[in-house]
Amino acid sequence: MRSQPNILFIQVDQMAAAALRPYGGQVVRAPHIDALAGRGAVFEAAYCNSPICAPSRFSMMTGRLPTSIGAYDNASELPAATPTFAHLLAHAGYRTILAGKMHFIGPDQLHGFAERLTTDIYPADFAWTPNWAAGPRDKPSGISMVNVLQAGPCVRSLQMDYDDEVEHLAVQRLYDLAREPGRKPFFLAVSFSHPHPPYTAGQPWWDRYEHDAIDMPTVAAIPVEQRDIHSQWLHVSHGADVQPVSDEQVRNARHAYYANISYIDDKVGRLLRTLADCGMEDDTIVVFTSDHGEMLGERGMFYKQTFFEPSARVPLIVRHPEVGGASRIATPVSLIDLLPTLMDWTGGARDWPEPLDGASWQPLMQGSTPERRVLCEYTDMGVIAPARMIRTGTHKYIHTHGHPPQLYDLQADPHELTDLAGRPETAQLEAQLAHAVLEGWDADAVLADVLASQRRRLYLRDAARLIEPRPSWDYQASRDDSRRFVRAHGAAGAKALARFPFVAPPA
Known part of the structure; x- marks a missing residue:
């Protein structure tokens, strides 16, 4: 493997770890993700640092907790003066490329990436700014239970349009990189919008599943009056109090969600096949993860925005050509650990100007088992007070400002049904957390x-x-076709040079 490995970073949106077979799921069909896990490190307790898109991604890119950089919600600006892992990689000599969603808010739509192959799927301005003064029903993005009510198969969707384009351009860029003489090592981020709702799936992927075989939530709906305050707020914010859903609609949503994971898995497979076909597999680290999870009907809840495991826990699979084969890592980690991990992988730590809130995954992948703790924060729509979660050892503690805490033993109670907060036998642990x-x-x-x-x-x-005219920060992708195909100037040999592997002309 080259001294500075290439890195293929694949991120999906709103994928619950527990749905996948490497994390215990029994229904989802995702053979390419399964195969990746069979050759890499599976992090069993990986978490996002905010269970909402933009703050999660901003914290991941900066190695900082969301509130430390003002990443409060899906309309918070990421300032151009904030260093990201793309800047780190540029200093380390990498070519940095982004295909797909990263949910940047503000006029800087690159944040250190040298190339951006697509636009984003969501707005880059302040349109989705929440208003806590208006109460928990305020929801600028328009989230509601309509996605569940209308769940089912479809011929085409906006997200399929987007993710098919992301896949095509990312695969093409891998081919281009393979044919580039003397190229730098690359970091290619490929970020898909599925399986994020709406719960509509293309018919071919829907048909991979027998409808009656779709499992229902493990934890049945909990009466609203028995839920914690954070969950009560979300019940109102999501409109679940005025748009109840039936068991069949829940099953439809889960069917579509699983189908969309299979849709994404096909894309993961094509990316990995392209990497292998181009002879770059042995020189490339592959990371697969999500920005946050999905409740998918558990506890009677959908979407994310909560610290319960289906929402806050994410899949994290790393295939490193020089770090063994399949392994499972139980130590809690989070997405802010990506930046310090990249420092280890690329030698790019020199002169990093900011503090870091994470720690590298590399020692864990090499067999070390240090004590680690994970922090997760939430300050976006649906709540009206800041909330924070800590996971350490087997316990999770949740603080919602001004309201009673929650404490769970995830080893004894993996579905978080028994709140241990306020009990005499756990008083000392609760005080520590x-x-x-x-x-x-x-x-x-x-x-x-x-x-x-x-x-x-x-x-x-x-x-x-x-x-x-209304100002816009949305990224407009463009490409120069004059460099890609035969043109009158410099056309000689263009087709031959595009062949991979290159075949020299006869003497």
Whole structure:
């Protein structure tokens, strides 16, 4: 393997780890992801650092916890002055390429990437700014239970349009990289929007499953009055109080969700086959993960935005050509660990200008078992107070500012049905975790800053709607076809040079 390995980073959107066979799922058919797990390290307790898209991705790219960089919600700007792993990799001599979603908000739509092959699927402005002053029913993105009510097969969808384009351009870029003489090592991020709702799946993938074989949620719906305050807020925010769903609609949603995982798995397979066909497999680290999970009807809840395992836990599979074969790692990790891991893999740690909240996965992949803790935060729509979770050892502790905490033993109670907070027998542990979850985090200050940030951005959002033409930060992808095909200038030998592997002309 070359001294600086290539890195293929595959990220999906809203994939619950437990649905996949490497994590115990029994229904989903994803043979390419299964095969990747069979040759790599499966992190059994990997978490996002915020169970919502943009804050999760911003924290992952910067190695910082979301509130430390003001990544409060899906309309928070990621400032151009914030270093990301793409800047790190540029310093390390890498060619950095992004295909697909990264949910950048603000005028900087590259954040260190040298190339961006596609636009994003969601808006880059302040349109989705939440307003906690309006209560939990405020939902600027329009999320509702309609996705569950209308779940089923389809011929085509906006997300299929998007992900097919992401796949095509990413595969083409791998071919181009293979044919590029003397190229730099590359970091190619391929980020798909599936299996994120709506729960609509193409018929070929829907038909891979027998409808009656689709399993129902493991944990039945919990009466709303018995839920924690965070879950009660989400019940209102998602409109579940006014749009109840039937068991058959839940099964339809789960069927479509599983079908969409199979749809994504086909794309993962094609990326991996292209890597192998181009002779780059032995020089390339492959990382597969998601930005957060999906409740998918568990506890009577859908979507994300909560710290329960289906929402906060993510799949994380790493295939490293020089670090053994299949292995399973039980130590808790999170997505903010990606940046320090890249430092280890690429030698790019020199002169990094910011503190880091994560730690490299590399020692764990080499057999070390240090004590680790994971922090996860939530400050987006659906809640009206900042919330934070800590996972350490086998326990999870949840702090919702101004409300009772929650404590779960995930080894004894993997479905989080028994809240141990307030019990005499766990008082000492609870006190320790209550201290740890708030260490270096002032909830009152976070609350004040979130509210102030929302007021500013709501004012700017409304002003933008009055400006003609309306300003736009959305990335517009473009390509130069004159470099790709035969043209009058410099056309000689273009077809021969595009053949891979190259065959020299006869003497």
